[in-house]
Amino acid sequence: MQQSYNSTLLDNAVAQLSRLPGIGGKTALRLALHLLRQEEEAAVSLGQSLIDLRRNVHYCKRCHNISETEICDICSSARRDPTSICVVESVKDVLTIEATHEFHGLYHVLGGVISPLEGISPSDLEIESLVARVADEEVREVILALSPTIEGDTTNYYIFKRLAPYDINVSIPARGLSIGNELEFTDELTLGRSIINRIPFSDTFTAGH
Amino acid sequence: MQQSYNSTLLDNAVAQLSRLPGIGGKTALRLALHLLRQEEEAAVSLGQSLIDLRRNVHYCKRCHNISETEICDICSSARRDPTSICVVESVKDVLTIEATHEFHGLYHVLGGVISPLEGISPSDLEIESLVARVADEEVREVILALSPTIEGDTTNYYIFKRLAPYDINVSIPARGLSIGNELEFTDELTLGRSIINRIPFSDTFTAGH
Incomplete structure (x- = not known):
């Protein structure tokens, strides 16, 4: 050009x-x-x-989110719960989750997901630094909020195994029907799993759905 | 946002x-x-x-094309024919026509076309400066290469009237079938006019079509 x-x-x-x-x-x-x-x-x-x-603009030394200071505003905030870490693929995902106002813990930005096809192995991602945080900080819960894809699931499983020695809860966000979407437009895999993993209707009265 | x-x-x-x-x-x-x-x-x-x-980057004082100097490279080139002026809507159209390598004269960039709906009147365009060039320079031909739209045709007609007092040729680029396009995809108006304005086949041997 x-x-x-x-x-x-x-x-x-x-x-x-x-x-x-x-x-x-x-x-x-x-x-x-x-x-x-x-x-x-x-x-x-x-x-x-x-x-x-x-x-x-640089990256936070602790969670690898963007930051204008060495440690980002979220990591250094006294109002965030340091016992809960949400693991995401990218900086953009931090913004997306922050926009929901439903998560009050800290983040950990991996910088991608494991993808043999694209030549991305665990050592290319911020996985060791996550394990170090779990080992050194007062972490009680890790939420793996990666994309629900094969690569995301592979990465979830790899991290899950690496965190197995530690006494913490590891979870993933619920998968199921998109709120506001017509049932007929939901893909079969998601619909099938959402039926298998159905939840008591009475739970929806209390959980803030 | x-x-x-x-x-x-x-x-x-x-x-x-x-x-x-x-x-x-x-x-x-x-x-x-x-x-x-x-x-x-x-x-x-x-x-x-x-x-x-x-x-x-500024605009050429003579033709209003972009230029890093007071008079642009095209206007100041000894290899261009100063008796022929091609009138275009925008700087981009100069680039488009230059890419054809078929025009060797000078340009005049209007800065738009007359459009009462958008509030663009002749005085908003570089029409007076075009008339001044025709009056003062050694111009023998003006090619009106505006878009073949109602606004373009209106502007063509306005300029044609303004240039009537001068002994010059005023032309527009030929309108007809797009070379390489299937006949069935040509719009009816263009196809109809191209049949009315049909050209002797023998002409195509010589005119570099």
């Missing part, structure tokens, strides 16, 4: 934008021409915000 | 990215998290290229 637009600055901006995931050459050109039509301040704010983001 | 991601720097980058056309909050977050995973150099190059683009 090294087309020439009669301006090396435009060529460069388009080349840089094209490197972003999901942004092809045509979109990159459209974005660059859009910026040219804006006030100078708009392009400077955007450019500077991306530089500042990468320069000053 | 002023969600909080536990980092004001991330919030800010996402907010800035979301202002780009076609980029919503979710895509902006995905792009920001992608940049966080790259080398610092990648984010700095991208950010700086956008700042440099807006700061140093």
Whole structure:
């Protein structure tokens, strides 16, 4: 995608934008021409915000979530329950779970899931650091909130085995029907399992469903 | 879209990215998290290229195409024919026509087309400066290469009337079947007109079709 637009600055901006995931050459050109039509301040704010983001946002040494400080706000909050750790694949999943307002413990970001096909082995993930936390901190519960896929289940099982020596509860989020979705649009596997794992209706009165 | 991601720097980058056309909050977050995973150099190059683009790319005073200098490379080239001006809607159209390598004259970028519905009147466009060029320069031909839409045709007609006092040829690009497209997928209007305006087959041997 090294087309020439009669301006090396435009060529460069388009080349840089094209490197972003999901942004092809045509979109990159459209974005660059859009910026040219804006006030100078708009392009400077955007450019500077991306530089500042990468320069000053780091990863929490404890849970590997993004953080502007050595230990992130969640890990250092006195209002979070340090006995409960929710294990997630990525930083994005922390944001997704935080948005539910239903989890009040700490996180541990793995950085992916075990995937032999993609060459991702346990040593590429933050699994040893999770085991170390369970060994050293006052952890009583680990929730494995990975994707319900083969890779996620493999990773769940691997972590479960690694944590077996410790006296803690290891759980996964419930799997079943999506609330608000029509039954007929639920896939067969999920529907079948949700029937096997059916719950007493009276439980739904108390559990905040 | 002023969600909080536990980092004001991330919030800010996402907010800035979301202002780009076609980029919503979710895509902006995905792009920001992608940049966080790259080398610092990648984010700095991208950010700086956008700042440099807006700061140093300007518009040619003669044809209003983008230019890093007062007069653009096309206008100042001795190899272009200054007697032929191709009128286009936008900077992007200059790039599109240049890519065909079939036009060797100069351009004139209008900055849009006349559109009463969108409140764009002739005075919002670079029409007076086009008339001035025809009056002052050695122009013999003006090609109106606007979109074949109602707005484009309205603008063509307006410009045609404004240029009537001058002894020049005013043309539009041929309209007809798209080369390489199946006949059955051509819209009826285009197909009908292309039959009315049919060309002798023998002409196609010489005209470089």
